[in-house]
């Protein structure tokens with residue numbers, strides 16, 4: 505999709521530090537890390553947010569989580585947090601579905 509930052513990363517118009525890639529999913533380091541390990545996992549297909557996940561594309565959500573699990577093992581993370589921000593009120597700033605994989609420090613609950 506034109507003017508989508510993460511589509512530009514998928515198309516290699518913007519450089520990224522990739523940790524995982526397959527036909528449908530790409531994962532790269534976040535440019536502004538909020539934890540010692542902060543990786544963003546996206547579908548290559550443009551989907552605006554989790555609000556657009558339905559029966560037609562739900563397998564992708566599983567693939568994103570499987571990629572997160574694989575990356576966490578590769579990075580030897582003791583534990584980690586997965587976050588999908590959906591819509592501006594929840595903190596979403598890039599409107600291409602993505603999962604944050606955060607690890608390497610302790611996290612509090614409830615989140616702020």
Ligand code: 5GP
Pocket residue numbers: 509518520521532533534535536537544589595596597598599
């Ligand atoms: P959101 O706030 O939408 O849940 O997450 C978007 C994330 O994308 C943010 O954590 C932000 O730091 C990251 N980000 C924004 N621009 C870039 C970029 O050009 N490259 C990379 N690697 N991450 C980016």
Ligand code: ZN
Pocket residue numbers: 505508509510511512549550551599600
């Ligand atoms: Zn996009």
